[in-house]
Amino acid sequence: MKDNTDILKLRIMLAFLNDCGDCTVMGLSRTLGEKHYTVSRAISCLEKEGLISRKTKRRPYLTKAGRDRALFYSERVDTTLAFLLSSGVEVESAKSDGLLWALYNTEDTMRTIKETVKKRRIKDILGSRKQFMGEVLCRNMDDGQYKLPFVIYREDVKDGNNISMANEGFEHPCTLSIVNGSGILQLRYTDMSARSQATGKIMTGHVKYVKYFDSGRYINADKNGDILSIPASSLTFKNIGKGLNRVFHGMVSLKMECTVGEFHMPEATAIFTLFI
Structure with missing residues (x-):
């Protein structure tokens, strides 16, 4: 060499x-x-x-x-x-x-590589399980901050689209923070916009509150400044695919209310999904 x-x-x-x-x-x-x-x-x-x-x-x-x-x-x-x-x-x-x-x-590149290695390692560890809870995932992952893509879906399709308006109410990706084997999902609030069907004008809004489903009931998610926190233990994960194409698909049901302009949208149920 x-x-x-x-x-x-x-x-x-x-x-x-x-x-x-x-x-x-x-x-x-x-x-x-x-x-x-x-x-x-x-x-x-x-x-x-x-x-x-x-x-x-x-x-x-x-x-x-x-x-x-x-x-x-x-x-x-x-x-x-x-x-x-x-x-x-x-x-x-x-x-x-x-x-x-x-x-x-660079250090930034090495952090990304290290995070990818950790994600692949957990897929090897839990690869034989078809389904598992978020607490199992976090218990087997190394402590750290993991950037993960997510999508918030409506329960029903509307106009051929089932992505919730709330999906634009948070910055992407979210962060899975694991400390001592316990994980918290952190989402940062951001303003969202929508066009008024009545006037055609662009209106801005935000997610007012979020509740997550856990242990048979909906619980208010913690909010600290512009950060929303949801326990990773509330998510259920499904194992999809094999080898390098394996994906862990996490889901939890949410209830939330959004405001757009002067309008307060009624509380709606949505499905939060993330991918590892």
Whole structure:
């Protein structure tokens, strides 16, 4: 495997971190399949950067800064490998590209990859279940903030459309926040607009309140500022599809009231659905 200098330096740091055995220049040259002088030059660069010490000439070692850097990239490599392998990439290609991704991806990209890996992991864990509750999902997922797409449907089709007006009353996507195995769905309110059938003018409005169905009754959802919170335990999930095409479809019944302009719409029942 032919590397540019940055990739080779990363491979050397990971070799030291994982204590590959013979971490001399000659040993690393054999382990990494690189020429002796190429490895020696890369180690000299790492030494100048304060990441490797050669106080013991025959046995270089990672400094504290070097170990911290190696640990940082080691986690990135593990994450990208998990993502690429679960995407069907061949092992050797995943190993090669995983180093590039770990080294050059932005933090934002890595957060997205990590979140995707966690979602795929839960699909492996619960993949044999046809249906399960939200509390089971959250108990088996890692703590974190997960961005999830959702749709709010009306109970009945109207004018060939069954998407609720309330679907525009929240920002998309929503957030599933899991702490200590317990999950809360968080939706951020936003103004919505509709054209008056009487005047043709655009009117703005908002969702006034939301109740969710749980344990045989409708319960008022918590509202803190512009954030609406619904316990993830109130959702029922269905397992659809297989492999990379598997989707967890979560649902909960809602009652809500919306206002548009000066009009207060009557309380209506809707179905909140999300997808993992």
